Amino acid sequence: MVFYFSATGNSLWVAQYISNAFNEPLCSVPDLMRKQSSDCIRYTLRDKTEMLFFVFPVHSWGPALVMLRFIRELQLSGLKGNSVFAIGTCGDDCGYTDRIVRKELAGKCIPLEAFFSLKMPNNYILMRGFGTDPDHVKDEKLALAPQGMERIVQAIKTRNYSESLILRTGMSWLKSYVVYPAFKHFVVGRQSFRTTDACISCGLCAKVCPTGTIVMRNGKPEWQGKDCVQCTACIHRCPAKAIEFGRVSVGKGRYVHPVLSGKR
Structure with a gap:
């Protein structure tokens, strides 16, 4: 099973790639959490050959809060030596996201065999100094993504894992153990989203909101x-670009992965 959370499509594309490579079905984490609607999400592995993947965006050098919440609520049955992997998509650097995820899964008695990260276009625009990538950078990242995913797939198939498949650029401890906890503390439930007169009342923002x-x-x-986790799904997926985050997002670009083009 490929459990995934994706706000702008980057992680969805990765999840689909993994699903096709290993013939494992896809499962949207927000959809599953809404369907079971409890503090305990139950899943039973079909047999010992089933592979388990957790695919999600890296937010502020840690796992997206939706995926973090899912792991903490997950009650997994039938785990008998099954291979478990996690893949985080990030703009440039995942910090020590792998260590955070490994610890969270270990707390549920789920051993993580390997973690990988993949560079994808930036999309966090809710803070000064952060924005989407210029078009040439975005296009280059998208063009290189299949090559990066093939390296990950081959590493899994050969069980030949390498630190080079985890993106780090330095100061990882500070990013993941100081900045990320601050992000979790100050972000959850705090939001300044608003709509402009460009809103066409399509309701897509409500549909894609994971919380x-x-x-x-x-x-x-x-x-x-008080459940907003600033995943940015609403602001980026709005077809009319009618959502702003206070004044900080005004004039900034929007990003949606081509895998979501035309999807409502």
């Missing part, structure tokens, strides 16, 4: 509750 934070009222989205 159910967005509700449609009188044809317009409202961000309610």
